[in-house]
Amino acid sequence: xxxxxxxxxxxxxxxxxxxxxxxxxxxxxxxxxxxxxxxxxxxxxxxxxxxxxxxxxxxxxxxxxxxxxxxxxxxxxxxxxxxxxxxxxxxxxxxxxxxxxxxxxxxxxxxxxxxxxxxxxxxxxxxxxxxxxxxxxxxxxxxxxxxxxxxxxxxxxxxxxxxxxxxxxxxxxxxxxxxxxxxxxxxxxxxxxxxxxxxxxxxxxxxxxxxxxxxxxxxxxxxxxxxxxxxxxxxxxxxxxxxxxxxxxxxxxxxxxxxxxxxxxxxxxxxx
Numbered sequence: 562x563x564x565x566x567x568x569x570x571x572x573x574x575x576x577x578x579x580x581x582x583x584x585x586x587x588x589x590x591x592x593x594x595x596x597x598x599x600x601x602x603x604x605x606x607x608x609x610x611x612x613x614x615x616x617x618x619x620x621x622x623x624x625x626x627x628x629x630x631x632x633x634x635x636x637x638x639x640x641x642x643x644x645x646x647x648x649x650x651x652x653x654x655x656x657x658x659x660x661x662x663x664x665x666x667x668x669x670x671x672x673x674x675x676x677x678x679x680x681x682x683x684x685x686x687x688x689x690x691x692x693x694x695x696x697x698x699x700x701x702x703x704x705x706x707x708x709x710x711x712x713x714x715x716x717x718x719x720x721x722x723x724x725x726x727x728x729x730x731x732x733x734x735x736x737x738x739x740x741x742x743x744x745x746x747x748x749x750x751x752x753x754x755x756x757x758x759x760x761x762x763x764x765x766x767x768x769x770x771x772x773x774x775x776x777x778x779x780x781x782x783x784x785x786x787x788x789x790x791x792x793x794x795x796x797x798x799x800x801x802x803x804x805x806x807x808x809x810x811x812x813x814x815x816x817x818x819x820x821x822x823x824x825x826x827x828x829x830x831x832x833x
Contacts, residue, residue, distance in 0.1 A: 605749060605772065605783045608798035608833060615829035618819055620812045623761055624662040626692075628670055630655040635672060637692045646692040653682050659711035661719075661758065666691045669719060669738070671700075671711045681707055685738050687716070703741045704732050709808075712756040714766060718790060720744070722754040722768065730754030731768060746770060746785050746794045758812050764789040767813055769820070774801060784818060784830065802828045 625641040635649040635658065653674035662668030667689050674682040683700040706723035713719045721732045721741075729743030731754040744754075746768075753771040766787045774781040781801040787794045806822035813819075813832075821827040 606796040606799040610798040610800040610830050612800045612802040612828040612830050615827050617827050620814050624665050626662060628658045628660040661711045661713040663713050663715055667716050669713050671708060673708050698738045705729060709753060710756045712759055714759055720756040722756040724753050755811055760813055769811055800830055
């Protein structure tokens with residue numbers, strides 16, 4: 562007879578054959594447990610999408626506007642005529658701008674200052690006359706995290722993607738920016754949310770949610786879609802581009818998602 566001590570409890574005596582069966586069973590249980598834990602930590606969507614290298618394709622600018630920093634101002638210009646439409650004076654530094662138009666006249670512009678001690682100033686500018694005039698809203702205390710993107714479905718319904726800090730990776734408003742609420746797709750931990758530009762004549766809204774895949778220790782993405790304002794977000798699938806850096810551009814074009822990083826590496830993900 563051979564004696565084994567298990568988990569510091571009472572000694573258990575097992576014959577040799579029973580000992581081998583016990584060890585084999587214990588080994589299989591450990592493998593199943595580890596396998597189950599890995600899949601649970603990694604699971605984001607039941608559909609795996611394929612990210613393939615693609616040429617650098619740029620979507621059409623449907624409203625012909627561009628926003629940029631110039632001499633201490635935010636400048637909005639018409640790319641078709643090279644005419645400056647407006648200059649908005651800055652009280653903070655030049656850090657990030659996001660522009661989204663719902664049509665040729667109506668739209669919004671999000672300005673973000675550089676974060677100082679974790680605090681970032683965030684101002685939303687709204688126009689109804691192609692930037693002849695604008696209304697300003699201070700979102701600094703309403704939006705947590707650092708914005709990554711802006712997309713306006715209408716002048717009432719606007720979404721902002723952020724780097725998650727405490728309570729959200731997406732934020733939405735249904736009252737034109739007066740109040741904002743976190744948008745939650747599921748209870749998984751995502752580090753970044755990116756709201757994609759609205760496609761003309763398509764009521765669907767798309768978002769990319771970024772997380773770290775523990776198995777590969779690399780960034781991975783879940784593509785989500787909201788069919789219209791009355792439906793919930795659904796996860797289309799997940800993918801992991803190879804050798805991919807910081808996300809720079811992202812858009813849907815001709816039934817595919819195109820994403821590019823700050824180094825100019827671009828991938829195409831065909832939608833199912």
